[in-house]
Amino acid sequence: MNKDDYLKELTRLLRKLPKGERDDVVSDYHEHFIIGIEKGRSEEEIAKALGNPKTVAKQINAEYMVRKAEDKQSAGSIFEAILAAAGLGIFNLIFVAVPALIVVALILTLFAVGGVMIFGGILITLSYMFQPLIPFHLNLPPNQGILGIFEGILIGVGLTILGVGLVGGMAYLTRWLYGLAIRYLKYNIRLIEGRKGTKKS
Amino acid sequence: MYTVSDTMNTQFKKGVLELCVLVLLDRKDCYGYEMVEEISRNIFISEGTIYPLLKRLKTEGLVISYLKESQDGPPRKYYQITEFGKEKKEKLVAEWNEFAMGVSNLLYNRNVDMEGNCDE
Numbered sequence: 001m002n003k004d005d006y007l008k009e010l011t012r013l014l015r016k017l018p019k020g021e022r023d024d025v026v027s028d029y030h031e032h033f034i035i036g037i038e039k040g041r042s043e044e045e046i047a048k049a050l051g052n053p054k055t056v057a058k059q060i061n062a063e064y065m066v067r068k069a070e071d072k073q074s075a076g077s078i079f080e081a082i083l084a085a086a087g088l089g090i091f092n093l094i095f096v097a098v099p100a101l102i103v104v105a106l107i108l109t110l111f112a113v114g115g116v117m118i119f120g121g122i123l124i125t126l127s128y129m130f131q132p133l134i135p136f137h138l139n140l141p142p143n144q145g146i147l148g149i150f151e152g153i154l155i156g157v158g159l160t161i162l163g164v165g166l167v168g169g170m171a172y173l174t175r176w177l178y179g180l181a182i183r184y185l186k187y188n189i190r191l192i193e194g195r196k197g198t199k200k201s
Numbered sequence: 202m203y204t205v206s207d208t209m210n211t212q213f214k215k216g217v218l219e220l221c222v223l224v225l226l227d228r229k230d231c232y233g234y235e236m237v238e239e240i241s242r243n244i245f246i247s248e249g250t251i252y253p254l255l256k257r258l259k260t261e262g263l264v265i266s267y268l269k270e271s272q273d274g275p276p277r278k279y280y281q282i283t284e285f286g287k288e289k290k291e292k293l294v295a296e297w298n299e300f301a302m303g304v305s306n307l308l309y310n311r312n313v314d315m316e317g318n319c320d321e
Contacts, residue, residue, distance in 0.1 A: 027278070028233055028252045034274060035234040050249035059253045067260065190216065 002043040003033045006053060013057035017064055025060060058088055059189070066185045078181060085185045096188055103177060110170050117163030125156030218246060218254055220297055223290040226264060226282040233278065255280060263289055 001009070007026055014022045029050065036046040050056070062084040069081040086096040128149050221240050225231055231239075233255060237248050258264045263286035268276040282290070305311070 025252065025256065028255070029249075031232070031275075031278060032234055032237070032248070032252070035232075035277070038274060046248075049247075051247035053249075055247075056249045056253060059250075060256065063253065063257055063260075 001047040003030075003037075003047070006033070006043075006047045006050070010053045010057060013053055014060060016061060021064070029056075058084075062088055062185075062189050066182060066189065069185075070182050073178060078178060081185055082181070085188055088189065092188055096185070099184075100181075103181075107170065107174055107177070111167060114163045114167035114170060117166060118160050119163075121156045121158070121160030121163055123156070124159065125153050128152030128156060217244070217297075218250065219258070220290070220293045222251070222254060222258065223263065223282060223286055223293065226280055227287060227290055230279045230281045232280070236280075258286070262286075 007030055010029060011022065011026050014025060017025070032050065033043065033046055037043065062081070065077070065081040065084040069077040082096060082100045086093050086100070131149060131152070218240070221244070222236060225236050225239055233252060237246070237251050240246055240251070241248070255264065255266075259266060259280075262283060264280045264282055266278050266280050269279050270276050
């Protein structure tokens with residue numbers, strides 16, 4: 001691979017970066033080639049020593065994605081950052097993708113449980129409220145008089161409140177986990193397993 | 202000749218590379234190629250890894266860069282360490298020394314402390 005091919009490939013691989021930042025990176029590699037050529041090395045030799053542009057681009061992209069997820073907090077940007085970090089190598093794949101999957105599954109499950117509690121609670125409350133009007137409504141426990149109805153309504157309302165509490169708590173926890181995920185991704189990227197370059201002869 | 206083996210864990214080297222770059226920049230401002238040459242003389246690295254590292258150090262405010270004319274050819278991008286970078290360097294050097302001493306004590310079954318006092 002000669003200088004132009006290398007720089008063109010690098011530019012293409014960094015297409016997700018803002019133009020200014022991409023130009024800055026590519027200019028670094030351009031300068032590296034120019035100085036290397038001045039020192040009498042061939043373009044191919046320098047390209048080889050620099051390492052695969054894919055490896056270089058992956059690292060730069062991952063760092064950019066994590067920075068973006070930090071500045072602009074959204075589910076989409078953290079997902080992109082996790083994906084970019086996991087793509088760095090087998091080490092990162094295992095230590096990023098697996099924990100991310102577990103945490104996301106856990107969050108979704110708890111949100112779902114919260115949701116079920118809220119709607120279930122509302123349903124129970126309504127059922128008990130209307131039970132006197134429709135005596136054989138659904139398969140609810142048999143009418144236990146006015147006290148039984150109050151007890152049922154209380155259980156329903158309590159369940160709804162618990163559900164709201166759980167969802168609220170989860171929203172708070174998710175926010176906290178977001179910050180933690182960013183910190184972990186930064187740390188993980190630093191431990192990146194770079195593909196080996198070629199030794200200078 | 203490389204003093205550190207090629208087969209050495211690349212992840213471990215990545216961490217050390219940050220230390221090396223900060224130490225070099227603490228001596229004088231350098232351009233990228235210069236640092237690559239200096240580091241390659243001692244440790245085997247893939248030359249391309251230094252630029253993403255420099256970019257990160259810049260984002261973190263440990264170094265800054267500026268363009269400077271050179272006698273031969275276009276201006277070069279020089280890197281300069283900041284005060285914050287110097288603090289980080291001191292911390293990393295101290296960590297490294299402690300780590301290296303611990304490992305060599307273990308390898309050679311010695312018991313040397315940070316002051317160099319030896320009790321065998």
